Every structure is written in structure tokens, then in C-alpha cells.
Amino acid sequence: MSNCATRFAYANEEECFAVLETTCGALKKPTAADRMYSVGPVIGTYKQSFDPDEQIRPGASHLAPFKGLKNVGDWNMDSYVKPSGVRGTPPEHAALYQCLFGAETIDLAPPVPSTVTYSLANQLDSFSLWSKKGHTVFARRGCTVEEGKFNISGGERATVNWSGQFMEEGYAGEIYCNDTCNIAKATIQLPTGGAQLYTEGMYVNVGTDTNSGNGYLLTDVNYTLDTITISPTLVTNQGVNPEITPWWRTASAEVGEPVHGKQGIVTIDVNPSVILSAEVTIKNNIEYYGDEKNDLWTAERFGRPGKRDVTGVIEHYFLERGASYFYKAEYEVSQALVIPVGNVAGYTLWLNIPYARWETPEISGDSVFKQVMGFRAIASASLNDEITAVFR
Numbered sequence: 001m002s003n004c005a006t007r008f009a010y011a012n013e014e015e016c017f018a019v020l021e022t023t024c025g026a027l028k029k030p031t032a033a034d035r036m037y038s039v040g041p042v043i044g045t046y047k048q049s050f051d052p053d054e055q056i057r058p059g060a061s062h063l064a065p066f067k068g069l070k071n072v073g074d075w076n077m078d079s080y081v082k083p084s085g086v087r088g089t090p091p092e093h094a095a096l097y098q099c100l101f102g103a104e105t106i107d108l109a110p111p112v113p114s115t116v117t118y119s120l121a122n123q124l125d126s127f128s129l130w131s132k133k134g135h136t137v138f139a140r141r142g143c144t145v146e147e148g149k150f151n152i153s154g155g156e157r158a159t160v161n162w163s164g165q166f167m168e169e170g171y172a173g174e175i176y177c178n179d180t181c182n183i184a185k186a187t188i189q190l191p192t193g194g195a196q197l198y199t200e201g202m203y204v205n206v207g208t209d210t211n212s213g214n215g216y217l218l219t220d221v222n223y224t225l226d227t228i229t230i231s232p233t234l235v236t237n238q239g240v241n242p243e244i245t246p247w248w249r250t251a252s253a254e255v256g257e258p259v260h261g262k263q264g265i266v267t268i269d270v271n272p273s274v275i276l277s278a279e280v281t282i283k284n285n286i287e288y289y290g291d292e293k294n295d296l297w298t299a300e301r302f303g304r305p306g307k308r309d310v311t312g313v314i315e316h317y318f319l320e321r322g323a324s325y326f327y328k329a330e331y332e333v334s335q336a337l338v339i340p341v342g343n344v345a346g347y348t349l350w351l352n353i354p355y356a357r358w359e360t361p362e363i364s365g366d367s368v369f370k371q372v373m374g375f376r377a378i379a380s381a382s383l384n385d386e387i388t389a390v391f392r
Helices: 094-101 324-330
Strands: 015-020 043-045 048-051 066-070 073-080 102-107 115-120 127-133 136-153 159-166 168-172 187-189 203-206 216-222 227-231 243-246 266-268 271-273 277-283 309-317 334-341 349-358 362-364 370-377 388-391
Touching: 015 094, 073 136, 094 102, 094 115, 094 127, 094 136, 094 159, 094 388, 136 334, 203 227, 309 349, 324 349
Parallel strands: none
Antiparallel strands: 015 127, 043 073, 048 066, 073 159, 102 115, 115 388, 127 136, 136 159, 136 168, 136 277, 187 227, 203 216, 203 243, 216 227, 266 271, 266 334, 277 309, 309 370, 334 349, 349 370, 349 388, 362 370
16 A cells, blocks of 8 residues: 655644733743634744845856845734633633733623723733644744734624734744654754754654653754754653654633624614624734844844824715715714624623724715725823723
């Protein structure tokens, strides 16, 4: 029988975790409860930059460029709006919500029913993003949420498109070693080219030894000698040529469920409003500082030198009162906009925008005219109150 067991990595098997970092930019291992589910794969792009050799030489040939800085990485993923199902318990993707807004408040005090509120803050947190793509685990440190786009439609489940940047990416794959791995072993010999499957700072298992579920830290990866060094030293005998595999956290049981966008009635200045769809976008305008002389090839700090943008679009049929939005746009009318997703306790998200400033609407359609109204959320004199997200 032929051996066709090629080790493909399938997108429908991907798993991912997101965990808030204790120290900004320091890779943190997730707990079992930090598991999150994506709609489609998690996309991460991390590229090495190269500087051209600009020394003048006779001829028209290019010589090899110089290795330059590590570019700041980009990541993005889609998810459902997925409350936990228990009031006062954060939703799935809680780390992303906190990094998008800035602050999480859990209110368990009666007489008000329990809520989890995400509100805007000047200081933004970082998180570590882990994804397992078949045989290889990728870990990204110093991640931020640059943009969160909520898509709420009467025809489908509500979703969020998340995107942002990160400081550095590591990876760990699978390979059988060329060594005997027994107690107290620290440096492990891999086959030719095997070290290229690993980066320093990642965690691996050696055979069946998972270091009590914690994995072994890679303190050194030698690409010339094809060796890896682990910490602590091996605690059990694994014999000859065990497989080196990436450490991966076993997740807790899945909780909550996605919410359909049809559930919940939008209100504009407390008045119920039947809409077709709503889109709300928070853009943080974060900048990573990669040009500092810090003896490292990576950007190690980020900030927000400008202002955030909270914008959105409401679409509904063009009814008899719809023309009033031309007036509201011209005369800079601000209205309170509340967009709920769901109507069952524990499975509900409310996007509260106290001051939505309308833009001039657009009307289009072939059979029934629809009205599309853009808006910008503005703050009061208190600041940082353009929008809140409340799970209740």
C-alpha cells in the first residue's frame, strides 16, 4: 500500500486563543478559557524588510540587499457576536473587546441585572494571539486591535471583523529528532534543516512529555547545528528519536452561541426604528514605533498620537419620514442611537451611541427605494463616551 499521509494543514481545523498580556509585548500563554472561535481563518502577515545596497559599483547589476528591520505584523479575523449566555460573564473574544475599547467593567451588583460593559479609554491594552494551523503553532506578541467593525443585519448572524498589528511572531512545528531524549536532556539534535521549524521563545513537547502540560520553553534555536535547547531540562525518559511537537493549550468547553442580527429593535432618540442593517466601526489609529534605537530588530512600543474614529452606517427603506435626515445632516442634529443584538438575557449585546451626528443620506434602489445614512459618533464634554458595548 502506498503511503499518502502528506501532512497538510487544513483551515477547517484551525484553533486560536487570545489572552491579555500582563506586560506589554511579553508573550503570554493562554488559559483554557481564552479559546475563541473565528469565522474563517486567522490571518497573520509578518515580513522581514531588506535595505538595498546603494554603494556605487560599475555595471547594472543589483547585489544582495542588507537585512533590515522586522516590519510590524498585521492580523485580522472575523467572528460572530457571541455572548456567554450568563449575565455578568464576559463574552467570547473578551480580550479583543477590551483591547478595542480600552476598559472592561463587570457589574454584578443588584438591583440592576448583571452586565459586562466595554467603554472607551485613552490607554489601550495589548494581547497575545495564538493560532494552530495543523502541524504548526504561531504565537504573536504585542498585538493590538486597530479596528473592530460590527455588522448587524436582519438577514444573518451578527459578526465582527477584527484587525490590528503586532510586534513579533514566533512559530513551532513538528519533526522527529535525531537524538536520545532522556531525563535531564537540555539540547536536542534535529535532522538537517529541522531547526528551521522553530523560533526561540516558543514552547514544545518532547514525545509524550508535556512538562505537566506547560510545554518546554525554547531558550535557543541553532540553525547552523540544527539543535534546540529547552528549559527546564527533560523530566522523563523519551528514548530514541521522539517527535518534537508544538505545545498547545487544551480548551475549555465552548460556551454561548452566536446571535442573529434580526433580534432586537433599534431606537433613535428612544423611538423604535425598523432598519435593514447597521454597521458600526471603531478605529483606534494606533502607531507602532519601530525606528527607536533599542538594540532590537522589532518595534517594542505603540501609542495613539491622534484621535479614534467611531463611525457607522444605517440602512432602511425610504419611508415618509425619511426625508427628515436631510434636515438633520444639514443642521448638525445629534441623536442617541441604540443598536441591540439579541433579545434574550445573557445572549444580548447593546451598542449605545449617545450622540450620533448624521451625514447626508443617499437613496437608491431598483424596485423599493432604500435610504443609507452614515453617521459619526461624537463625545460629550466628559470625553471617551462616544460608544459603549454592553453584554447583558
